[in-house]
Amino acid sequence: MLTSVLLKTVRDLRRPLTWWVIGMVALIAVTVLFYPSISDAPEFDDLAEQMPEALLRAFAGGVADFTSPVGFLNSQLFILMVPLLFLVYALNVGSGAIAGEEEKGTLDLLLANPVKRWRVVAEKFIAMTVGITVLGLALWLGTAVSARAVGMDISVVRVAEASLSATLLGLAFGSIALAVGCAFGKRAMSIWVTAALGIAAYFINAMGPIVAGLEEKLSPFYYYLGSDPLTNGLDLLHVGVLIGMSLVALAAALITFERRDLAI
């Protein structure tokens, strides 16, 4: 595993990723286990109808039927918890990739080898993609297996599509974190800037439909869940927008890192 920057970085991701997978699958399983008791109680839907719309939009994406499989999974997992987990994981990995090594002081030794700076960034980006994809696979399998276990009627393919969408959202924010780290070399800055962007993006998407002047299409979250992949499958245009965001951020990372002085 210690033969390239890519494999070394993947190697470093293994241990924390294992815990992330265990934690996320556990969260999914516990959540889905509640489904049978909720699906038998239509009064939950009445509850949703009685909630103020702003509150419903802010934390449940405006879903009004908690008791259908798709409504349940969306409102309990995919609208808030899943993107939150992917955001936190991705910004952690993305900010650590370059800025983390730079702050720890290992970057000099790494870049003293005959490897171009852009190449190191590119390999770290691929490693991050691998890490987030593994988390995406865990989301897919964890949800599909838990749903099957409680007899929930949901398409495994649609769950895969929603999981891929979450993976791409994570990758987009991870790439932003990577880019901020590459441009400024400060890990904390990268974390907070990306987290602030993520939170802002979440609320722009959530409140856009009911607040005049707020355009949800400006938010990456819109392209993550706006087309409701659990119901309709992936919207290729939305997938393209998320991938495009990652590539633009990657380009920014490559260019800014190539040009600047490295901190000791």
Added chain:
Amino acid sequence: MGGVIQADNLTKYYGKSRGIEGLNLEVQEGEIFGFLGPNGAGKSTTIRLAMDFIRPTGGSIHVLGLDARRDVCEIHRRTGYLPGELTMYDRLTGEEMLSYLGHLQGGVDWRYVEELAERLDASLSVPFRSLSSGNKHKIGLIQALMRRPELLILDEPTSRLDPLTRQEFHRLLVEVRAEGRTVFLSSHILPEVERVCDRVGIIRQGRLVAVESVSALKARSLRRLELHFAAPVPQDAFAGLAGVRHVTVQDSVVRCEITGSVDAVVKAAAGYEVLDIISHEPDLEEVFLAYYSGENDVAD
């Protein structure tokens, strides 16, 4: 293009604060060049410019005849580097770290790595988080040496080594030179540089104040000697000796400062029963003072 490292009017500012200013330097092939200066003088700045970790504000720097920025990969392929602030991956062992860097460098002869580890008494099987800074440093030296590079750029290579390892390291440097390879090392310790280098560049406040052969530097260097005698010596016993000044005689203890050779003092002391001779290595500021006012001091 002249030297193995060639800096022309090299200038680096960090924002408004000075790194180095108008530095001209030429390190020749096959020599051990010492880059001497106090902390903060600009030694690491120069080294990191040569490695293309930072970019000059003005002037240019060429390494192995190549442009430091454009040909960075080629330079790094042929150069072994030890950073001044050495940090390793805590979870890796020395062996894993060297294997990783070896792969990035394009493969190494592992027998040579083991030979170096034995000579420097480095432990390869312990993770870095359990190693002392001196032992980490040995791994740092091994990774710089293990590819037998044409050029070694070493930022404070011996500051954390114990005396025995330091001697072995000096022997390694001499071997490197014997093979026609070049060493550029920085240090803030004068005797260290005197012991192993051929030529020395002295840097102070971002400017190169002198480049001298070690023998010329030694002739100018200032030493403090403290001589303890069995009995009080006369006040004028050490007066008027060449290169000797600030002589104080307190009963049986004589203190003086010597520029250049200690011969005259030792010969003068030989007339009395000597209990002890203590030599205090000068700190760098004193070297600079001696250097700046060099000619005058020798005269008076």
